[in-house]
Amino acid sequence: GENVEQHPSTLSVQEGDSAVIKCTYSDSASNYFPWYKQELGKGSQLIIDIRSNVGEKKDQRIAVTLNKTAKHFSLHITETQPEDSAVYFCAARTGANNLFFGTGTRLTVIP
Amino acid sequence: GAVVSQHPSRVICKSGTSVKIECRSLDFQATTMFWYRQFPKKSLMLMATSNEGSKATYEQGVEKDKFLINHASLTLSTLTVTSAHPEDSSFYICSAQDRGSTDTQYFGPGTRLTVL
Numbered sequence: 316g317e318n319v320e321q322h323p324s325t326l327s328v329q330e331g332d333s334a335v336i337k338c339t340y341s342d343s344a345s346n347y348f349p350w351y352k353q354e355l356g357k358g359s360q361l362i363i364d365i366r367s368n369v370g371e372k373k374d375q376r377i378a379v380t381l382n383k384t385a386k387h388f389s390l391h392i393t394e395t396q397p398e399d400s401a402v403y404f405c406a407a408r409t410g411a412n413n414l415f416f417g418t419g420t421r422l423t424v425i426p
Numbered sequence: 427g428a429v430v431s432q433h434p435s436r437v438i439c440k441s442g443t444s445v446k447i448e449c450r451s452l453d454f455q456a457t458t459m460f461w462y463r464q465f466p467k468k469s470l471m472l473m474a475t476s477n478e479g480s481k482a483t484y485e486q487g488v489e490k491d492k493f494l495i496n497h498a499s500l501t502l503s504t505l506t507v508t509s510a511h512p513e514d515s516s517f518y519i520c521s522a523q524d525r526g527s528t529d530t531q532y533f534g535p536g537t538r539l540t541v542l
Contacts, residue, residue: 321469351533359470359519359533404469414460414531416469 317342317409321417328395329425336420338405339387347408348388350379353419354401362403363390395424428454430522432534439510440542446506447537449520455500456522460531461493464517476503500525510541 318341328334340348349364365372365379365388372379376395381388392399402421406414429452439445449459457478462470474490476482476497484490492514494506503522507514517538521531 349530359521361530361532364530413472413475414470415472418469 317345317407317415319405319407319415319417321405321420323420324418325421325423327423327425330395330397332395334390334392334395334399334422334424336390336403336405336422337387338389338407338417339385340407340415341386342407342409343383343386345407345409348379348381349406349408349414350390351404351406352401353404359404392422395422397424397426400424428522428524428530428532430456430520430532430534432520432537434537435535436538436540438540438542441511442509444506444508445510445539446504447518447520447539449503449505449522449534451501451522451524451532454522454524454526454532456503457500457525458523459497459503460521460523461495461503461505462519462521464519464536470519473505507539510539512541515539515541 321338346367351359352362353359363377363379365381376393378391400423402419404419405417431450433448459476461473464470473488474482474484476495478497482495497503517536519536521533523531
């Protein structure tokens, strides 16, 4: 099955700096890659996603890039704010609806 | 946006008892719902996929007789942990897929189960 690896496991940045979280996947048939933000008590929220026919997608301060050849995708958060502090999960989907998740990255934005 | 609720948010039970967790899609119909389990400092692990009106599909290693899943309507799925043991203590999260979407899953806030 699919294997998703995520790095780093923890990340601290100064407010206003950028944060980058990287994920790799193993199944070349994976075609959908969502990113989730998990906050205590709020569950996991989809923040951005990308499909395999697109190389990059942006939504305000958040962007995701996908390199199908290398089988990796990254989340970029620019101009970070304290409210961006959370655990972020990447995921990959192969064919069926099952999502395979990375191990999460705890992002701390220092004011 | 799409909202998924879970009830209860937190439950403590005695070993040997059964616990039911509900997952509801509040403003959309979900033909497919997923149940995940999250261990401390670990990723979400898919336990089973349930489709409305049919039997759930369990992932390898998940005991179907222990984790009973029912998806009786387009807005409700339940997970019942039967004969709970301390090792079942975990954070259980459901997600629901909008019947109008091919990809997006909306997650519930999770249920913290503690088995004494």
